[in-house]
Amino acid sequence: MKDVIVIGAGIIGSTITYELSKTDSKVLVLEKREKPGLDVTGHNSAVVHSGIDPVEGTLKAKYNLLGTRMYEEYAKELETPYKKIGAFLIATTDADHEIFEHLVNNAKERDVFVERLSREEALKREPNLPDNTFEVLSMPTTAVVDPTHVAQQAIKKAAENGVEVHLNEEVTAIHVHDGYFDVVTNKGTYQARKVVNAGGLYAPHIEAMVSEPTFELTYIRGDYITLGKEARNMSDGALYPAPTNMGKGVLVIPQVDDSVLIGPTAFTVTTLDEPVVQDADIEIIKEKIKMVARHIPYEHQTGTMSGIRPKEVNDDFVIGESPHVKGFYNVAGTDSPGIASAPAIAQDFVHNILLK
Template sequence: MYDVVIIGAGVIGASIFRELTKFNLKVAILEKENDVAMGTTKANSAIIHAGYDPENGTLMAKYNVIGNEMFEDLSKELCVPFKRNGSLVIAFNEDDMKVIKHLYENGIKNNVKGLKIISKEEVLELEASISDNIVGALYAPTGGIVGPFEYTIALVENGVENGGEVKLNAEVASITKDEVFTIKLKDDEEIKSKYIINAAGVFADKIHNMICEESFKITPIRGEYYVLDKDEGKSFKHTIFQCPSKVGKGVLVTPTVHGNLIVGPNAQEIDDKDSLKNTAEALEFIRETATRTTDKINFRSSIRNFAGLRADADIGDFIIEENNKVKGFIDASGMKSPGLSAAPAIANEVVEILKNSGLNLVKNESFNPYRKQIRFMELSIEEKRELIKKNKNYGRIICRCEEITEGEIIDAIKRSFGTISLDGVKRRCRPGMGRCQGGFCGPRVQEIIARELNIPLESIVLEKDESYILSEKSR
């Protein structure tokens, strides 16, 4: 019997999971895939929004601003990359400047700090590569960038270290309630819990409707992206938006915390909640739209395209509440942008809802908020030498593009949960994230996984179950 079961191990579920391990509770997080951070969390813009865009008075606005302010401390505790690089919303004409003024006034109401409307000359001083056609911009210094899947993995790892449980390949088939909830999985396993948190992303309406009356619908919005090489990432410091529209914040240009450049996304409403394909039409649209922002991007330096899905709820806001008819069932749903930015604050709110619902929250005196991860190339020469003396595996570079050592890969494998995939290692410590996209280091990482887990090479998957890389040894 669990006190709380969280359905969905994206950034929202993971944030709630870690927060609940601060108390003496039996907590589990369920994920239908073979790893955490496999949905929207894995494929997004990696932006910590300042909070000027969500309409004042909405949950989006409230938790965006609070969550933004929490990221600096959280990233230090969890040892994940985060940078407060600031953002710009650029205007090309006087109509755009009216939008900028509205965003500024809305941001002030939302208590966003440091907002300024700046001139064309001030924009070009900040970002020389922006188009000369602009007339001004909104500057938000509190905007930031983060490694979203690294952050989510760290949340879950820290939650596990503090007593929480992770159940992977745990797709929910049905939910019933007598005195407590019974969650039946697709493999017929049954899990009992006093409370359920629905953080199932684009599938949150499906989970909700298993036990509650239908009250919202989630529509997946697919967004596609370019990831460009680090040579392109050097050209921009800030996250640069064009003026937003009804379908989203538009095509942005932003550096990543690791020095690449991301361009995208488009916004396409689709029916298939598993569709992550890229299309030539969408990628062309992104290139053409981004050219308004700058003509300095060399798209021939693209090293990868990807697509992600946003969970667009038909009520137009986050859904964070205990169901009024099914006590103990709490929705944390409809988490499109700024869901990542708001996640820490949403976790605190869910804990408060649980407390008000009657869950006894006794502080876990042994809770350790800190998680360590070695990033070898960020160490000083002296620190590197000392580390290699203690462990020679840190003296061997496996991924030349990202300069990732064998020691870091072994650490990631040891910290992982469930069946570790090649891409699972990639998300944890970045081998294969560089220019060659694993062309050189991929086979070596597979060998390390096989050796460390004592499993056949043929059993290693690229990503999802049965996505095998090797079939048999050639002669």
């Protein structure tokens, strides 16, 4: 009998498993793919956001801020790359002024260093800004990581600490008993006192194995153009448009390996099939990116990429014990800033919720 079974080894399940491996709990992690971090965790912008834009009072705001503060040390602990590249948030319309006021206010209240730059100051630092730039918010604490590597290192170190790791093993049913669970997979049945659902896009399917739904996800697909290292000198750091209700918009994001992502788009989808990026999606990216950069060196394009965000309908993370099934925990609704928040979610969830 295990103390805890973690279902899913994306960045959320992996960092939770790693945190659990520091305790004396007997833990098993079950992942249906051949390696950790290949699903949503392998298809995103990889940004450790500064934490100034999630809505005050949400779990997203709490964990983004805590996670961002922890990441540099955490990455050293996991022996995974972390690069503080900084980001410029670019105002190009009058309406952006109000958004800037709000974000600067959040930054002050959350004790995050940001700098408001005039057009002239910003252009001196970043010559590739669009012609209609009239103001820039510099966010120097913004960083990037390799989320798949974070997940893989977390699982590797958890295994070294004694956690049992089963890859290529899909959970197909869960039977609830008094004080324990039978977790059934394509390879066997395992018993545990507690179960953690970190199934990402499939978290609702896993919850449905034990109860009626307690949260609802919508699925928002994001497409990218990928550029090689030769494109890295097109900007110093990440370039963002002013955010809207639809999200952070289409960005320029240098990666830890010096490749560059241009994207993502945001379309609601109803199927979780492997997305295929269409020419029309590429055109949308090319049009929208003009809001943040004058020139994109498309001659260095290496391909395209696509990911699906598991967004909860109330736009916040779902973290805690099921109200219906004692001992069953959901860590779901993990769209952005799930990468930035992962170390903080893992620490708080394990010590203050799961093992409390």
